[in-house]
Amino acid sequence: MTAPPTATTRDGTEQAVRTPALSLRGARVSFGERTLWEGLDLDVAPGEFVAVLGPNGSGKTTLVRVLLGLLPLSAGEVRIAGRPPHRGSPSIGYIPQQKALDPDLPLRGRDLVGLGLDGHRPGLGLRGRRGRRERVDAALAAVGGTEYANAPVGRLSGGEQQRLRVAQALVGDPDVLLCDEPLLSLDLSHQRTVTRLIDERRRAADTAVLFVTHEINPVLPLVDRILYLVDGRFRIGPPSEVMTSEVLSELYRTDIDVLNVRGRLVVVGAESYGEHCHEEAPQ
Numbered sequence: 345m346t347a348p349p350t351a352t353t354r355d356g357t358e359q360a361v362r363t364p365a366l367s368l369r370g371a372r373v374s375f376g377e378r379t380l381w382e383g384l385d386l387d388v389a390p391g392e393f394v395a396v397l398g399p400n401g402s403g404k405t406t407l408v409r410v411l412l413g414l415l416p417l418s419a420g421e422v423r424i425a426g427r428p429p430h431r432g433s434p435s436i437g438y439i440p441q442q443k444a445l446d447p448d449l450p451l452r453g454r455d456l457v458g459l460g461l462d463g464h465r466p467g468l469g470l471r472g473r474r475g476r477r478e479r480v481d482a483a484l485a486a487v488g489g490t491e492y493a494n495a496p497v498g499r500l501s502g503g504e505q506q507r508l509r510v511a512q513a514l515v516g517d518p519d520v521l522l523c524d525e526p527l528l529s530l531d532l533s534h535q536r537t538v539t540r541l542i543d544e545r546r547r548a549a550d551t552a553v554l555f556v557t558h559e560i561n562p563v564l565p566l567v568d569r570i571l572y573l574v575d576g577r578f579r580i581g582p583p584s585e586v587m588t589s590e591v592l593s594e595l596y597r598t599d600i601d602v603l604n605v606r607g608r609l610v611v612v613g614a615e616s617y618g619e620h621c622h623e624e625a626p627q
């Protein structure tokens with residue numbers, strides 16, 4: 345067997361070069377005259393956890409849509425495991441920005457999870473194949489959802505529904521996990537369950553995680569790098585380089601203070617920062 349190619353990293357050690365789980369080069373998205381972001385270069389390695397932060401409308405969900413192959417770039421290149429993304433790719437697990445499910449939706453918990461195996465590819469799925477039920481059961485068990493597996497999903501609580509969405513995203517054994525504000529409206533204990541499951545997955549299977557969030561603290565211990573988008577400007581780097589008063593003041597073009605209070609980040613800004621503040625109740 346030939347040895348994989350190696351590269352010398354900044355600290356001088358040699359490491360095998362792995363194809364990035366996802367990669368953006370000179371990426372731009374514009375809607376008409378309006379450019380959301382441009383010149384975006386980002387490689388996410390297998391097993392890496394990247395948090396995407398930024399105010400409402402900065403283009404976080406749009407980035408997720410590009411990676412899902414639902415929206416073409418206006419310029420530049422996007423690759424998932426070296427290939428252009430396409431709708432319904434089984435190598436991507438996706439937790440959509442949360443919407444409450446219709447109380448009368450005629451789906452059981454296990455049906456919702458099963459959509460992660462064949463929902464995007466009707467007719468081509470694993471329906472009826474051996475192992476399907478076992479995989480759905482295992483995904484349900486992993487999120488603690490076994491007891492409501494057969495309940496109508498619309499009647500479940502927001503936290504229970506969100507656990508099922510996590511199971512749906514993981515059941516297909518993804519190489520890339522795209523999570524769009526998966527903690528929204530979850531209480532602290534459910535936030536912990538969801539972040540723990542995602543972290544376990546990337547450690548066990550080297551799944552790359554792109555995690556859109558307004559609250560950095562619940563995921564701060566897991567985050568390798570942050571992509572922070574504000575009004576077309578962005579910074580990419582480890583939390584210690586991005587979550588600073590200087591960088592956020594530059595991005596928001598107003599004075600922002602980032603305080604570290606016992607390991608939690610409190611972002612205090614001018615009025616205009618208001619709704620994007622990461623301040624939270626203590627855990």
Ligand SMILES: Nc1ncnc2c1ncn2[C@@H]1O[C@H](COP(=O)(O)OP(=O)(O)OP(=O)(O)O)[C@@H](O)[C@H]1O
Pocket residue numbers: 375380398399400401402403404405406407441
């Ligand atoms: N297909 C489209 N055509 C025109 N404008 C669009 C389209 N899709 C998104 N936009 C606009 O692009 C901007 C970014 O939207 P996006 O949903 O990516 O923001 P976001 O960062 O996810 O915000 P939030 O924090 O509110 O979820 C918004 O102003 C939105 O209206």
Ligand SMILES: [Mg+2]
Pocket residue numbers: 404405406441524
């Ligand atoms: Mg969004």
